Amino acid sequence: MQAPVIVLNTNTQRETGRKAQYSNITAAKTVADIIRTCLGPRSMLKMLLDPMGGIVLTNDGNAILREVEVAHPAAKSMIELSRTQDEEVGDGTTSVIILAGEMLATAAPFLERNIHPIVILSAFRDALNDAIKVLEEISVPVDVNNRQEMLKLVKSSLGTKFVSRWSDLMCGLALDAVQTVACEQAGRQQVDIKRYARIEKIPGGEIEQSQVLDGVMLNKDVTHPKMKRRIENPRIVLLDCPLEYKKGESQTNIEISKEADWNRILQIEEEQIKQMCEHILSVKPDLVMTEKGVSDLAQHFLMKANVTVLRRVKKSDNNRIARAVGAVIVNRVEELKEEDVGTGCGLFNIDKIGDEYYTFLTKCRNPKACTILLRGPSKDILSEVDRNLQDAMSVARNMFFSPRLVPGGGASEMAISVRLAERAKGLEGTQQWPYAGVGEALEVIPRTLIQNCGGNPIKILTQLRAQHANGNHTFGVDGCAGKVVDMREYGVWEPFAVKVQTLKTAIESASLLLRVDDIVSGVSRKKESGGAPQGPPEGAMPEQ
Known part of the structure; x- marks a missing residue:
């Protein structure tokens, strides 16, 4: 994927207006398609070769996009999203890219109908505010002192990862580590897992031998x-x-006689x-x-x-x-x-x-600091376990700051989608289409979960939509079997903070890219032509 190089002279066309917007939408969709298969418990792994010749095996959106080299500015902006999401809440790095790509794809038909980008952005912003209200309505509080509830929650973040086979062990490690480093400072809860929870990887032994040391x-x-x-x-x-x-300090030589x-x-x-x-x-x-x-x-x-x-x-x-x-x-x-x-x-x-x-x-x-000792057969496997454990610890940490849960498995996205579709009917003018479009774009999460486990997306999405239309907002997709299940019984919940951050980041970044109407390259003509700048021949009169 090459960046569009624009040399500003009279012979070359710049990418402006509609063309620049479509270029950005295509780039964003391409990045989203790279990691679309990495969502859910039946996700595929990507094998990445780094410049030093090492390999990385992972399905973590952030880890994959860190290694991908792109030249298109919009694609770079998309890659930055997963990094932001990872630093902020530690989970949902794959979802945020898929969602942002789908938001931009949804906006393309409206641009074709000559709806101004600012009108689309205004509708997106209203839809985001209403989506967050819907999430608050369907969220439930959680008791951070109840170990079983917390373990169930951390398990939902690890269920889609490589270490899901050892999820009970890993959830216990993540929760113990976070509870160890949590402390009160100046009347506020502080959980600094980056500085005080260190992961030490020692190849050899079995993964079951991993433990959190009380020191x-x-x-x-x-x-x-x-x-x-x-x-x-x-x-x-x-x-x-x-x-x-x-x-x-100044003693540079000593004479010894x-x-x-x-x-x-x-x-x-x-x-x-x-x-x-x-x-x-x-x-x-x-x-x-x-x-x-x-x-x-x-x-x-x-x-x-x-x-x-x-x-x-x-x-x-x-x-x-x-x-x-x-x-x-x-x-x-x-x-x-x-x-x-x-x-x-x-x-x-x-x-x-x-x-x-x-x-x-x-x-x-x-101890207000701890070391997590990881054992495993090889360095590659330990590195992947390390990445997954970081996500699990971030999820546990988020629960200390905002102890609320929303149903997982695409249930929250579907609930928002159905509610936005209803509210769009009450809007007037061209704004109702992009507003309803946000709801349609959110269906990409349950649809991708169904596709990744080999289900029939049209049939199962219709069943899911019907459940939500009847007010059953806890129904989502079983990512392993591809069936519609009640998340209260199935036990997959996600942190409210992660879901809100995903929505905000995806919609705001899509809005940002839609406002771009001109791509101007900073590459000099000298570099492009491979030599000196091409001026008029010697002795020629400059153009009037």
């Missing part, structure tokens, strides 16, 4: 072989400074490091972790005092440890105080998994 795990070993590798209830000191000899001077320099170095270690030992730690280096001399002094040392810990890992064990990260050893020592950890031990050594800080009494 933190690092890919580190002790700095000295004689140091302890297992400590119960350790006192932990976290540092952000090197335990090494600090040379003078006799052996005594050399011994004195070494002695100063030893005294300084000894002093550092004494500051640390004054708070009686069992375990010292620093983000910087540790000299051999410092290791020697600390080992003699029976202290275990880990060095070059990542900044992000250090923050997680501080939160899990209740320690404070100290920048200068001279400032170390008793209250900076972390005592919330129950067990420190180092285990060998495969060829690597891993440090575990577990049995934390009040």
Whole structure:
């Protein structure tokens, strides 16, 4: 798909008006068609080859579109949608692209009838407001403290993914991780899964061995072989400074004339490091972790005092440890105080998994940070499990912020579609067609679910429409068998926040692309013609 390149001279036509709009609609539909088969529990996987030669196997809309290279500006805008959706709510990345593509496809016939884009946009905006009201009417509250209800909800987000075979295990992991990192700050609920819930992937073993640790795990070993590798209830000191000899700032060279001077320099170095270690030992730690280096001399002094040392810990890992064990990260050893020592950890031990050594800080009494340990047969499978688990954690996190549910399986979209079709009859003028068109476009979700499991879309959609016309707004499509079922009994629910975000993002982006009536390329003529710009021949008179 090549971007339309427009060189602004008298001989070339620019893509303006209707032509530019149709070009954008075609590009958006092409992107939507790429991932249409990735919706629902019977979805197909895409195999992507990245530039480095690695492969990615996934049906996650965002992961697929991240790897797709497009040149058309409208297609790039569509790809940006799934990224926005992923960052905002973490789920619904495939739905939002399919829906936005369908919205634009619905607008094409209205443009052919010479309805002005602004009239279409006005109808789209009214339809969006009414759609959100319908969602509020059909949504039900959920108790975030009821584990069974929460698990059922997270399962609906994982049911369409690769890990659906282990959905009970994965839902439990996602929910435990989110509940661990949730905390109150300044009177508001905070759930920062990006910073405090780390996923560690270790190839080998079985997926069933995956677990959420009540603490933190690092890919580190002790700095000295004689140091302890297992400590119960350790006192932990976290540092952000090197335990090494600090040379003078402007001291670039020293002249040594006799052996005594050399011994004195070494002695100063030893005294300084000894002093550092004494500051640390004054708070009686069992375990010292620093983000910087540790000299051999410092290791020697600390080992003699029976202290275990880990060095070059990542900044992000250090923050997680501080939160899990209740320690404070100290920048200068001279400032170390008793209250900076972390005592919330129950067990420190180092285990060998495969060829690597891993440090575990577990049995934390009040961990507000955790590590999710994933095991599995290969790196590709672990990467896909990781992506799916991120989605599940985002869904669980959304429930803490807006604890409301709407029926899944295309039921919400169908309910909105039927309601918008009714309300469109009461509108006057040309606005009623695009308004009703939004309702028709929303049917793409149940229709795609039926197509992806090999059902008959016309027959089943008619049955579904009939149920909704009778007021049964919880009826949707069983994505595995392709039948019409009641979602209350079937148990597929989706977070209200994800559904609202999907609708808003899809309709607003379709509106944005419809307002484009001119595509002007910034590519210079020099680049296009492959040489110098083509001007009039030498000596020729310029045109008047």
